[in-house]
Amino acid sequence: MLHQTRGRITRDNGAAIDALKKRAAEWDVPLTEEASGFCFHVWNSRATLYPDANGVTIEISSPEQRLLQTLQGSLTELFEECLLCPKWDEVAEGALAPGMALMQVASVTRRSPGFTRVRLEGHDAERFGTGSYHFRLLIPRRGRPPCWPRIAASGRTVWPEGDDALHRPCYTTVAYGDNWLEFDIFHHTGSPTSDWVKEDPTGRTVGIIGPGGGACPEGDKLVLFGDETAMPAIIRMLQDAPGEVRAFIKASADNLCELAGDPRVSIVANLTEALAETEFDAGTYVWFAGHADDAKIARTQLLERGMNKRDFTAAAYWS
Ligand SMILES: Cc1cc2nc3c(=O)[nH]c(=O)nc-3n(C[C@H](O)[C@H](O)[C@H](O)COP(=O)(O)OP(=O)(O)OC[C@H]3O[C@@H](n4cnc5c(N)ncnc54)[C@H](O)[C@@H]3O)c2cc1C
Incomplete structure (x- = not known):
């Protein structure tokens, strides 16, 4: 199934197209020029800009809702930097950041002098076991109640800042099953994640966001x-x-x-x-x-x- 959404910028279509071309070059992703629009290809998704006399229409299509929302947020941010504010037909205002899941820490097990394995449980675990291997672990600052990133009315994701800013290291799903996944933390000095796991967070809620960052390369x-x-x-x-x-x-x-x-x-x-x-x-x-x-x-x-x-x-x- 293809997820789709549409947005509209009601001024200066040249600036929107220039910004998209620049982003495609920065990210080294294709931007193709089609009969009536400019098509930006990223994350298995596409965003097409159709310019007209009064502005530009943006159409996004993606195989996954989280990728659609990620691209919607990313384009909103890009166009807002050029003082162009897209108005989207649909925005999941107030929802958790695209691709984010809340999980419970089910167990923490020391596996070797350097590694601790953490098991997380939650209904969204399966998504992190298939496809890309990696995710970001979202750890609230010690002693602060969690404040999670959410989608704003504009379509952008707003991340907590200041005392509520989250620590967001990358980890790899090493094993998974029905409603659970496991990852291994390598301990090193100065590591906020090592400090978090040493406190034994069993029973606590954490956020994870992803998956991303690739999987096993193809080839013999x-x-x-x-x-x-x-x-x-x-x-x-x-x-x-x-x-x-x-x-x-x-x-x-x-x-x-x-x-x-x-x-x-x-x-x-x-x-x-x-x-x-x-x-x-x-x-x-x-x-x-x-x-x-x-x-x-x-x-x-x-x-x-x-x-x-x-x-x-x-x-x-x-x-
Ligand atoms: C795609 C991806 C997947 C990853 N998967 C895993 C995984 O499954 N397990 C895992 O343990 N790590 C993994 N990492 C590495 C992990 O994200 C980093 O080590 C990260 O810095 C850990 O966060 P932190 O809280 O420990 O430290 P940070 O706050 O990021 O860093 C604190 C300090 O620790 C130092 N530091 C960071 N890593 C090391 C290290 N290995 N040795 C010595 N000093 C270090 C930093 O330079 C910094 O000074 C992955 C990274 C990527 C990009």
Whole structure:
């Protein structure tokens, strides 16, 4: 089923089209010019601008309501920056931010010296177990009642600020089932999420928003490189990959958890050196995630080795 909505800007259609073209270039997404309009393609969704003498009509269509609302909010923000205020036929005013779900913390289990597994329960859990692997965990500031992001009358999502601002780190769904999902937190110093989990939040409500950020790359041969923060994604890819997979992980042996003894997994001391030393056949997809500096080095190395951008991921998981 396709979800759709329509909006209207009643002045200066040239400015709206220029803003959309600029956004497409910034995000590196296609903007196609069709017979009567300009079509912006992102998140499996499309927004088409139809200019006329009195303004511009905006039509959005998307396979998922949350993606439609995300694009509606994002375009509202973009056009408001140019002092153009779209009026939408429908706005889910007061609803939780698109893609957000409220979940209960069902359990917190120490799995290894470095990792704690958290189980969340809620009716929306299944959505986070299929498709993209990742979500943002929304943690209210200590001692504050939760104040969740909601859709405003304009169509934009308004995030709480000041003392009510939420901590919003990314995590990876590592296991899921009927009405539950689990994720692993790697502990490090200065981590508000580690502090939150050390307090044992069992029974508390948290928000999660997503899913997003991709899943297992397609292809018969995969080579994965990652540190502890990437381990949950590597666990998923080792389960999901249909073909041959090798994984190089920078972690101590006592933090390998279920990957200990897996013949496809090697522990390495330095991820970018391991990448440089690893040979792979043509047609192999290379996935790399870790510190932002390492991801940058990996991207340069892979391009220098002649790889096409479509055939690798080099992601900054922390900085
Ligand atoms: C798509 C994606 C998926 C991710 N999945 C997971 C996951 O499943 N499990 C997981 O544990 N992490 C995961 N991460 C990484 C996680 O989001 C970051 O480590 C994040 O910084 C954690 O938030 P925080 O509250 O611990 O710290 P923040 O408030 O973000 O940072 C606090 C301080 O900790 C430092 N820091 C952050 N990460 C590390 C680290 N690994 N080692 C040492 N210092 C660090 C920061 O530089 C900063 O100084 C993922 C990241 C991305 C982008």
